[in-house]
Every structure is written in C-alpha cells, then in structure tokens.
Amino acid sequence: MAVKKGNKALYTGSFDPVTYGHIDLINRALKIFDEIHVGIAINIDKSPYFSLEERLDFLRSSVGKNPKIKIEAFKGLSVAYAREKGIRNIIRGVRVTSDFDYEFQMALTNRQLAPDVETVFLMPSEKHFYLSSRLIKEIAFSGGKISSFVPPIVKNAFRNRLSRK
Numbered sequence: 001m002a003v004k005k006g007n008k009a010l011y012t013g014s015f016d017p018v019t020y021g022h023i024d025l026i027n028r029a030l031k032i033f034d035e036i037h038v039g040i041a042i043n044i045d046k047s048p049y050f051s052l053e054e055r056l057d058f059l060r061s062s063v064g065k066n067p068k069i070k071i072e073a074f075k076g077l078s079v080a081y082a083r084e085k086g087i088r089n090i091i092r093g094v095r096v097t098s099d100f101d102y103e104f105q106m107a108l109t110n111r112q113l114a115p116d117v118e119t120v121f122l123m124p125s126e127k128h129f130y131l132s133s134r135l136i137k138e139i140a141f142s143g144g145k146i147s148s149f150v151p152p153i154v155k156n157a158f159r160n161r162l163s164r165k
Contacts, residue, residue: 009033009089009120010082012041012074014133016048017154018058021131024124025093026063032120033089038063039081040073049137054157062151079114087117094121095130 009029015022015038029036040055048055052073059071074081082090090110092103100121107119124131131149140146140158147155 007033007089008035008037008085008087009091010037010039010078010085010087011091011093012039012078012081014043014046014048015040015055015059016046016050016133017055017136017150017157018062019128019131019133019136019150019154020148021093021095021124021128023062023151024128025091025122026069028122028124029091029120030066030068035068035070036091037070037072037085037087039078040071041078042073042075050157058151058154058157061153077110077113079110079117082117083114090117090119092119092121094123095132 009032011022011026011029013022026036026038038059040052040059042052050058056071056073063069064071078090082088090107092107094100094103103119103121107121110117110119136146136149136154139149140162146158150158
C-alpha cells in the first residue's frame with residue numbers, strides 16, 4: 001500500500017523520556033504524512049520515571065511548536081485511539097531485528113483488531129539507531145552525559161531530579 005500525502009499518522013510510546021531518536025522518527029514521518037499525532041500511552045503496568053505531565057511537556061517543548069504535530073496522552077489500545085481520532089496509519093520505529101519481531105507481531109494483531117488501520121515501519125537515522133529511553137536512563141543514573149541523546153529540557157529534568165537524591 002502506498003502512503004499518500006493528506007493522511008494522518010499516530011506515533012505512540014511511553015516516551016520516558018523522549019530522545020532524539022523519537023524526534024528523528026517524528027520528523028521522518030512528517031515527510032510522508034501531513035499530520036502526526038504523538039500519543040503517550042498510559043500503561044498501568046509500567047512505572048515511568050517521569051510523570052505523564054513531564055513527558056507531555058518534554059514532547060511539547062521538543063516538537064510541539066510544529067502545527068502538524070498533535071501531542072496527547074491516551075489509555076487503551078493504539079488502534080482504538082487511532083480510530084477515535086480518524087487516523088488510519090500507525091508509525092512504529094524499528095532499530096534492530098528484535099524490535100522488528102515484536103513490532104511485526106503487534107502489527108499483525110492490530111490488523112486483526114482494526115483491518116482499516118495500517119502499520120508503517122520507519123527506521124531511525126544511523127545517528128540515532130542505538131538510542132532507547134531505557135539506555136538514556138541507565139546513562140543518567142550512572143552519572144554519564146546524556147546531552148547528545150535528549151533535548152535540553154530532558155537533560156535538565158534528569159539533572160534536577162538526580163541532584164535531589
């Protein structure tokens with residue numbers, strides 16, 4: 001299926017925290033779609049390091065000034081949220097083969113749940129290929145420098161929070 005301009009796409013994640021890899025994927029998706037909805041998934045089984053409001057602020061500060069990007073939090077299934085918003089495309093980032101295995105399984109499941117919603121896989125640039133929020137947290141908690149991996153608002157949030165411990 002060819003992706004046509006005029007479509008909207010949904011890019012979901014926990015974004016705990018948002019990284020330059022996430023931002024790279026959002027910018028790549030904007031080359032294909034006219035509007036990107038970035039959805040922070042609220043998952044009661046996860047305990048994020050940053051609050052939902054902080055993660056929303058990080059994204060709004062990093063990419064939210066672009067009128068083609070809409071940022072919200074949501075509960076439930078991504079495909080249900082996409083349908084609710086009239087979105088027919090879900091963007092998923094794939095870095096390594098293990099990502100693909102998981103994302104492929106999720107895409108097939110989503111297709112069963114919502115055959116009218118397509119999953120589009122995008123690879124980040126080589127510059128951001130290895131980034132993950134988990135890795136960023138490990139570096140920050142170990143006292144490493146994260147400024148080349150995350151926007152300044154995220155770096156400052158880590159610095160402020162870790163200096164209080």
